[in-house]
Amino acid sequence: MNSPDIEKTQGSPSLDTSTHFELDKSTSASSSDATSLAKLSPITAAPKSKWQRCIAKLTKVEKSDIGPVPLEEREIITPSTTLHMLLMWFSMTLATNNIIVGSMGTVVLGLSFKDAAFCGVFGCLVGASIVGYMSTWGPRSGNRTLIAARYFMGYYPSKVCCILNIFTNIGYSMVNSVVGGQILSVVSGGHLSVMVGVVVVAVASLVMALFGMKIFQLYERVAWLPQLLVICVMVGSAGPHFNFDGHTAGTTAQVNAKRLTFFSLALSIGLAWAPLAADYYVYYPPHIKSWRTFLVTVFGAVQAMSISLLMGIGLGSIIASSTYYATKYGNTPGGVLMTAYDSLGGFGKFCAVINVLSLVANNTPGAYSMGMNLQMLGGIFGKVPRPISTTIATVIYAACAMGGRDSLYEVFKGFLPLIGYWVMIFVVIVLEEDFIFRRTTGYDWSAWNCRHKLPMGIAAAVSFLIGWAGAIVGMSQTYYTGPIAHMTGGADLGLWLAAGFTAVSFPPLRATEVRFIGR
Template sequence: MKPEDIEKAHESPSLRSVSPFEIYNDSSSAINAGIDTKPQSRYRRLIQSLKNVESQGIERVLPEEREEMTASSTLHMLLMWFSMALATNNIIVGSMGTMVLGLSFKDAALCAVFGNLVGASTIGYMSTWGPRSGNRTLIVSRYFMGYYPSKACCMLNVFTNLGYSMVNCVVGGQILSKVSGGHLSVLVGIVVVAFSSWVMAMFGMRIFQIYERVAWLPQLMVLCIMVGSAGPHFDFSTRTESSAAVLNAKRISFFSLCLSVGLSWAPLAADYYVYYPSHVKRWRTFAVTVLGCGQAMVITLVLGIGLGTVMASSPTYALKYGTDPGGLLMTAYDSLGGFGKFCAVINVLALVASNTPGSYSMGMNFQMLGGFFQRVPRPIFTTLSTIIYTACAMGGRNSLYEIFKGFLPLIGYWVIIWFMIVLEEDVIFRRKSGYDWTAWNNPQKLPKGIAAGISFLIGWAGAILGMNQSYYSGIIAQLTNGSDLGIWIGAGFTAMAYPPLRMLELSLYGR
């Protein structure tokens, strides 16, 4: 029986997924049906009475609940990705290539462009699972990792988004403080960014998509102004003063850093396509996603690289604005006076646009843990996550570059390991058998996950051997002049380990 026939056989009114505010029956007979056996809570009735608050949780979006695909919806999705990835925090990452690692503009720009191309391709590939399945990205992961091992990826993705949200809040808080001339503290600025992101995330993906369709335009205009203002001061002539071996190590490290920017979006990519019909061509979804996010990330990374050369070659700017991310951005508007401050505020709005998807998806990730977590409404987790990353932002506001340098590669390590398992399972083991998308919440119909779990740990062992961070340097990294090879060795170890382990698992359990 074809996967499409299986889906039709399973879809019936009695098996329709329910709102995330319904209480799930944990018995095996109801685990996939989502039958509500409890009376409505007062809180749930309150939430459902609010207009425009999304009631869809982690449950599958059925084919009849989805929207029709049109040319305008394709354009809207491209603009949404362009808006989300046109993020101010990418400027900060780009500046690390020239300010922190000491690379020349040419070296850093090449690493950024090609690293971003690889990263955007992983986002594009993972986005194709949304229309195919109607499931969120890490729900789809259950078909590759197994029901229980996939929960580890959910928690890792929560930490990933908490870290990114914390960074966004700190950068936004610093900008607002600089704009106000110090009258507004960084702490208050952090709260403003966090609260704005929380409000947007509470209303769900439909409202967010509408906002993102127009948010990119002022962001892009401000970045063009930034290029016009700071571009003449970019240093294109300074070369990296290092030996060939050290230079190559820095290039690899920055390439991996830029790759990690794209990889951080991959565990969320399918979430934004679950309302698209299943007949959408995969290449179309892939192309729209890569074009949208790839272009935006290249623009912001290269702009950050240029600003980094200004700060590295002109001590005057460092003394005037400081070397924190907020000072870096104010350097770009040095000659624009009050209008420059207005542009900086638009940059803060861009941070909110980038922060909201993570806040939204964290609520989903908590519910994916199942049990008690699945019965808690998404807005509660969204609110809790916002409180946590706001508190972390307040505590880490004075050491953002150090946090970014150590935090981003860690994202890349686990995501690339997970991505290799997804890719090999799909290409090697699932190409002919297909998927029963109605079994998303039934552990008895999903893979055991033993092969994936062991391969994941083996990949992490490889990443540890190749990583080079301030807190730890692996053996292989030490032998290669400090190159951060964690992403590449982790991917290689996983790619070699997973196929034989998965074949053994299939021979023993048949699923």
Template sequence: MATPNLDKQAAATTTATTATTTATTTADIEKQSPLPDPTTKSIASSDTTQQPHNTSPIKVPRFLVKINNALESLSGFEARGITRVLPSERQPPSLLADAQVFLLWFGANISVNNLAVALLGPLVFQLGFTDSAWCAVVGAFLGSCSTAYMSIWGPASGNRTMVIARFFMGYWPSKIPTGLNIVLMVGYITLSFIIAGQMLSAVSGGNLTIVVGIIVSALVCWVVAMFGMRVFHFYERFALIPQILVLFALIGCAGPYFDTTVESQGDTTAVAANRLSFLSLCLYVPNSWAAAASDYYVYYPENTRKRKIFCLTLFGLWTSFSLVYMIGVGLATGVAQHASWAEANDISTGALIVAGLEPLKGFGTFCSVIVALGIIANSIPGCYSAALGFQVLGRHFKVVPRWVWTCTVSVLQMVLALAGREHLFVLFQNFLALMGYWVEFMILIFVLEHVLFRRTRGFDWARGEDKSYLPVGWAALAAFLLGWVGAILGMYQIWYTGPLAVLAGGSAGGCDVGVWVGCGFALVSFPPLRWLELRVIGR
């Protein structure tokens, strides 16, 4: 939602406070130099970083500075971490930059790991083709809207998403969603590596183990994410084309076996409960990008229209998720009709996709490899954002370069994927829904603060570490925790079913209403608590 006065006021206050916020600086290894379009130009290496108010500089180990300087000398390497990108440092507007907004999200999310989510509609919730398709598309739209809203703050602020959270939730409370976002990104990438490993193993007939496939995926993801935006965008653009071609090849050869006549199972109450549960699950995946959405827009001009960023992000996400969800639903309906697909599905999700391409013979094998490697395109943005998240956790975390955190995250993801490679569906069912709840609560707090309390006053985006300027955050923290209370009461998981989920589920045994109840609790609690906080504390 655009606010005409916000950007003007923010620009004015930023100009007025730049001198004070940069008065105390220290030599740092994180970039603050002008950074042109990361997809077309090289990056300079000198830099200073703003220090928080009333804090002393943190000394950086000399050996780390030397290593960082050597890496910065590499062409296309991005050393900048969470330091704000000033308006004077932004890339100039261009059609390529606008197109890149759409292509980033579309290219990153047409990967088959998202397809695996849609399999749950017919296979787990026993929904028919039509019900599954509608729930998938509507869920994808709602989740995409959430992420699109969060993306508008990147150009306006020049800050990464979890730094922006400080302006809405306070310095200390915002660390909770920051930590959860690291877990979220690492978890999704872990699942992606497992599916890539499964596919490469299935293509080789078992000669190549899942372990090798996971390691290959992790290495490529690590290299691209470590280099940063320029290489990241380059990879995403060129990974897009073969991914699209292979997906349409999959539709062409597997489509005739989709069973579009299959009906949902159960009575009216059970079907309704399963529809809502599956719709919520399909919402969580595109919605999970919301906590990182602004990370990829910090180099866009400050006056970039919010509506343009919102729409391009929305359509990039919605079209990509709708495409892969529909393919996933189709494959799931064919499992019950074709023994070879059922056998492949018993092995792994990756094997099912390979079975769908089997009519293409040798070319199908080639397509399967392309699809498996394409999963990496979905993993790179998450790895990049998880590394930034570590820097947001505190001053001592911030002085560690982004590329060091990228290495740490990459190793962690690989280890988790290797450990959990035999239990993919269990991981999906336990992890996706649980991690999807909190993102919506955070977004709702953003929207309420924006609409109710910031309509007439903007933000001084340069003061992201000034605790005396940022809100205390008690209201946001209370609303966030109350949202979790609602989620616990309404969640429907294998290991736990909340009392409200039992009431809503009827004969289905349960219905996942956690996100809806949680949002209701946050919606009711935040406005009065925030009003009280402003009256008592004043910020």
């Protein structure tokens, strides 16, 4: 009889999952017996060509299993592994939506190119470092990020993170779909509506997400090249029109508030990837060095995010300083992008379509992880196969995109900081649990689904709420400004106060929990 402490989820092993990590002698013997029987059988399968084997591998849908990936299913480390890891992150983060975030610095916040570039690049560096750290948990545990979160936040509090991450990915996917729809509408001369363009982007993202992580990783190894070439075209076309001489208007306090707000926005780009980072490394073996995973991830992500962010800052400076371009294209995200192709005619439209493909590349991992996150909630959600849950998530964000297509900048400016708040709280808890409380005890990765072996989660839950209190008193948004943000001239301090409140409250609460509960 199964233990009542073990939740029954789709694809979860019924026995101790430690069998995933060891192959005993009986297993080897049975495999040998099976091989012997196969040799004696008069029925033999027709040999497949190398091309047929490749097609079969690519079209095989990944199994719906949220448990740890067994060692025998992990990839073999080769000399090209590091390059593949780097290209995956470079491709995923060299995204058109990051260009949109960059344009917010000069179009929405009114920063000069120099101010926005300085704050944006350093924000990307900090955000990519957090992503690099979180990605190391994939090879170490074989678990997706928010399954590994059970070891830091407890069984039930980690499910709150799953829900928040679903909303995070819905928001990002909605933005990507709207931007893609706007681009396709402009390229078609208005013959294709934005709503139809949204559907095109959403369906293309869904198709790739259904096949799972392996085919996605193969796609990302080549998807970066056309994206980078198009950005080079954008630099050559629009670069001479960038306004490098502008100045940020306002008092010293107002300027500093704008700088800090944009730094936090740029940081939030990386933070949005943190709850997903380990998902893309679960097929790598545990003996791969953590420092290697960290450095490759940071190097790939920070380069791509900085390139796309700087492109957006430059395009935004054109719109902010030119009445001609502002009148012709407006200040919508799709219009900002088309500014780069103003003099390129049909070739510019072709480049714009490549931008849409980059949005698909950026949307796919979110769609993939949303399906996994729904399964992680357990109960009825845990019984839904991943392809179905991924499809449901896609329908939801496509519908949201259609509803918010006319106010994209407002949506982006409103939800992006909210992502940063909760992810920063989550990351602080992971860091403190790992470095303060787990350095000597380590982790039993076979206990991923056993509640009585995981932390109770009381300390993490209380610290999470305390961190949100810090975010609320420090946030500065159009719909609410906290009292501390008021005192600093409107700077958005929510990210930093959330981190500080959590960092101070979690260690004593967790120490108390360990002392009286023991886990």
